[in-house]
Amino acid sequence: MNLRSLVWKELRERPWSVVSSSMAILLGVAALVAIRHVTVHSEQEVSRQLSSLGANILILPKEASLQNYYAADRNGQTLPEEHVTEVLMAGLAGVEKVTPKLSMPASLGGLEVTLTGILPQSEFTAQQAWQTAALFTPRKHEGCKKASHEPSEADKTPESLNTTRSIENLEKNQIVLGADVAERSAFSDGDTVELLGGTFTVLGTLSRTGTVDDSRVFAHLHTVQELAKSGEVVSAIEVIGCCEDAAGDLVPELSKLLPDARVVTVSQVVQTQVGVNRLMSGTSWFVLGTLILVGGASLASAIAANVRERRREIGTLMAIGATPGFVQRLFLMKALVLGLVAGTIGCVIGLLTAVLIGPQWAGVAVLPLPGLAVMAVGAATLLAVMAAYWPARQAAKLDPCLCFQEV
Amino acid sequence: MIRLENVKRIYTRHGQTVTALQCENLCISAGEYVAVIGPSGSGKSTLLSLLGGMLSPSSGRVWLDETSIYEQSVVARSTIRRERMGFVFQTFNLIPYLTALENVQVPLGLNGVSLPDQTARATAMLQRFGLADRLNHKPSEMSVGQQQRVALARTLVNDPQIILADEPTGNLDPTSREVVLKAFDMCHEEGRTIITVTHDATAAARAKRRLVLNEGQISEELSSFAKVA
Numbered sequence: 098m099n100l101r102s103l104v105w106k107e108l109r110e111r112p113w114s115v116v117s118s119s120m121a122i123l124l125g126v127a128a129l130v131a132i133r134h135v136t137v138h139s140e141q142e143v144s145r146q147l148s149s150l151g152a153n154i155l156i157l158p159k160e161a162s163l164q165n166y167y168a169a170d171r172n173g174q175t176l177p178e179e180h181v182t183e184v185l186m187a188g189l190a191g192v193e194k195v196t197p198k199l200s201m202p203a204s205l206g207g208l209e210v211t212l213t214g215i216l217p218q219s220e221f222t223a224q225q226a227w228q229t230a231a232l233f234t235p236r237k238h239e240g241c242k243k244a245s246h247e248p249s250e251a252d253k254t255p256e257s258l259n260t261t262r263s264i265e266n267l268e269k270n271q272i273v274l275g276a277d278v279a280e281r282s283a284f285s286d287g288d289t290v291e292l293l294g295g296t297f298t299v300l301g302t303l304s305r306t307g308t309v310d311d312s313r314v315f316a317h318l319h320t321v322q323e324l325a326k327s328g329e330v331v332s333a334i335e336v337i338g339c340c341e342d343a344a345g346d347l348v349p350e351l352s353k354l355l356p357d358a359r360v361v362t363v364s365q366v367v368q369t370q371v372g373v374n375r376l377m378s379g380t381s382w383f384v385l386g387t388l389i390l391v392g393g394a395s396l397a398s399a400i401a402a403n404v405r406e407r408r409r410e411i412g413t414l415m416a417i418g419a420t421p422g423f424v425q426r427l428f429l430m431k432a433l434v435l436g437l438v439a440g441t442i443g444c445v446i447g448l449l450t451a452v453l454i455g456p457q458w459a460g461v462a463v464l465p466l467p468g469l470a471v472m473a474v475g476a477a478t479l480l481a482v483m484a485a486y487w488p489a490r491q492a493a494k495l496d497p498c499l500c501f502q503e504v
Numbered sequence: 505m506i507r508l509e510n511v512k513r514i515y516t517r518h519g520q521t522v523t524a525l526q527c528e529n530l531c532i533s534a535g536e537y538v539a540v541i542g543p544s545g546s547g548k549s550t551l552l553s554l555l556g557g558m559l560s561p562s563s564g565r566v567w568l569d570e571t572s573i574y575e576q577s578v579v580a581r582s583t584i585r586r587e588r589m590g591f592v593f594q595t596f597n598l599i600p601y602l603t604a605l606e607n608v609q610v611p612l613g614l615n616g617v618s619l620p621d622q623t624a625r626a627t628a629m630l631q632r633f634g635l636a637d638r639l640n641h642k643p644s645e646m647s648v649g650q651q652q653r654v655a656l657a658r659t660l661v662n663d664p665q666i667i668l669a670d671e672p673t674g675n676l677d678p679t680s681r682e683v684v685l686k687a688f689d690m691c692h693e694e695g696r697t698i699i700t701v702t703h704d705a706t707a708a709a710r711a712k713r714r715l716v717l718n719e720g721q722i723s724e725e726l727s728s729f730a731k732v733a
């Protein structure tokens with residue numbers, strides 16, 4: 098029998114009082130961990146979008162809503178495909194690639210997916226008109242980072258859909274599967290699949306991005322248009338600008354060129370996400386404050402009640418020879434265990450919540466952040482011990498003569 | 505040897521002062537078996553608390569051998585209790601969430617005895633009190649007599665030189681009471697000092713010396729009482 102087993106046996110004797118005294122801390126940690134996880138990932142997502150898609154521009158139907166750059170083409174509205182030609186013919190400065198997309202829901206062997214028709218880059222170079230247009234393209238700005246029109250080796254693999262949001266070659270009967278789709282449908286390279294009434298061969302699968310792209314199936318734009326009988330329309334045209342300066346002038350110029358469309362930049366799209374982040378960040382501080390107040394107070398009062406209830410036991414322990422320090426540690430250790438357990442369970446619940454609902458809630462994939470988790474558990478434990486400090490001191494000051502008093 | 509030197513204990517409550525105990529000189533030698541008798545409120549528990557190092561006197565000194573215990577730190581007094589004293593209570597004061605074995609292990613644990621030794625010594629002590637088949641019972645699962653035997657085992661497991669008992673037989677039936685008194689007899693034979701507070705004349709008669717407390721004043725009882733009993 099030592100301090101640790103005394104604490105442990107007393108805790109085991111009253112599991113419900115354990116649960117009730119540490120519930121506030123548990124819930125507080127869960128909420129905090131969930132919110133912080135989503136916020137951190139959402140912020141990372143914003144900066145990732147800004148840095149990787151900095152110069153990218155979306156041409157969308159007027160009515161399209163803006164939530165997430167990656168999901169902007171899933172809006173149900175369409176634009177005429179001619180706009181693609183118009184953009185290329187206009188020979189605007191800073192246009193690197195133009196990628197039209199047509200997206201619609203579809204079913205792949207019972208699995209709900211987003212079918213995205215995309216025009217491979219090779220088709221632009223093949224068409225004489227666009228070739229000519231390219232000749233009229235004014236010289237590029239000095240200092241452009243993405244210099245070359247020449248497709249690199251990496252651009253020729255399907256993975257380029259993830260890295261440059263375009264693909265060099267895609268046959269009319271080929272598809273590329275997003276990571277989620279590949280995993281859940283169990284189709285892999287070379288398999289033949291039925292989709293929207295057409296037959297396709299799987300050209301490749303993409304690695305996980307944590308965006309809605311994971312649940313997409315990419316096919317040739319014109320095949321999708323034929324199968325869906327949609328006519329020559331697209332849901333979005335992504336213009337990949339060559340550098341950020343170009344993006345600045347490009348937007349007004351494109352707007353002028355296509356008055357019936359909505360032209361937006363990444364930074365405009367991420368504005369919504371930044372707003373969400375700010376709200377979440379504010380909320381997490383509010384939750385933290387509440388956690389400290391409510392969690393700390395409820396634990397402190399539970400420990401104080403526990404001390405009152407165990408007065409005779411404390412007196413007896415002191416008569417047997419326990420020092421006041423031992424008695425104080427008895428309650429501090431109990432609080433430490435409560436804080437650690439409530440913090441750990443709360444952290445796991447918060448993490449699961451964030452991982453499960455993060456993608457729907459904030460449109461980002463959430464991965465566990467070990468540092469944050471450890472800090473949350475540590476903070477909960479520290480809070481519990483601090484809350485118990487005063488009642489534990491009161492226990493240590495109790496009069497051992499209590500042991501002679503009748504019940 | 506325990507000695508009270510000009511000890512006075514005063515309680516102040518609601519502006520009224522109560523002299524719970526007053527004693528110019530009381531000496532209890534090592535190995536003595538002393539019963540303290542007296543009416544309720546006469547200061548018996550106050551005396552035990554003073555002797556046990558748990559209640560500072562308002563004035564005077566309490567000596568344990570060459571040490572004035574209230575001139576020591578609280579921790580030092582805890583150590584004295586842990587190493588040299590054992591307490592027996594009227595209401596047993598077992599820890600409700602621990603089994604009989606664990607209750608008896610507590611004082612050993614406080615003295616830093618290793619767990620295997622704790623188990624061995626506590627088991628042996630409980631066997632001595634006929635509780636070999638109750639090791640894993642909680643106090644609530646035992647009879648009153650069994651609880652007091654567990655409490656006695658807990659008191660004696662640390663091999664204390666001084667046993668301080670407050671009404672140890674107050675709640676017991678005659679058979680259980682006899683178990684307690686036998687244990688005290690044995691402790692006396694082993695040379696331990698026993699100071700027991702009791703209302704029970706038969707219990708008091710077993711002691712070799714009786715002190716009478718009356719309104720905080722201590723006096724020796726006439727030794728003729730012993731012969732009568």
Ligand SMILES: Nc1ncnc2c1ncn2[C@@H]1O[C@H](COP(=O)(O)OP(=O)(O)OP(=O)(O)O)[C@@H](O)[C@H]1O
Pocket residue numbers: 515516517522523524542543544545546547548549550551
């Ligand atoms: N904490 C206290 N505060 C105020 N007065 C106290 C306190 N403890 C004891 N007293 C008073 O001191 C006197 C002696 O009390 P004590 O408990 O020593 O009596 P006792 O002889 O043990 O009585 P009993 O046989 O009922 O246990 C009583 O008058 C009591 O009211």
Ligand SMILES: [Mg+2]
Pocket residue numbers: 501548549550670
């Ligand atoms: Mg009393």
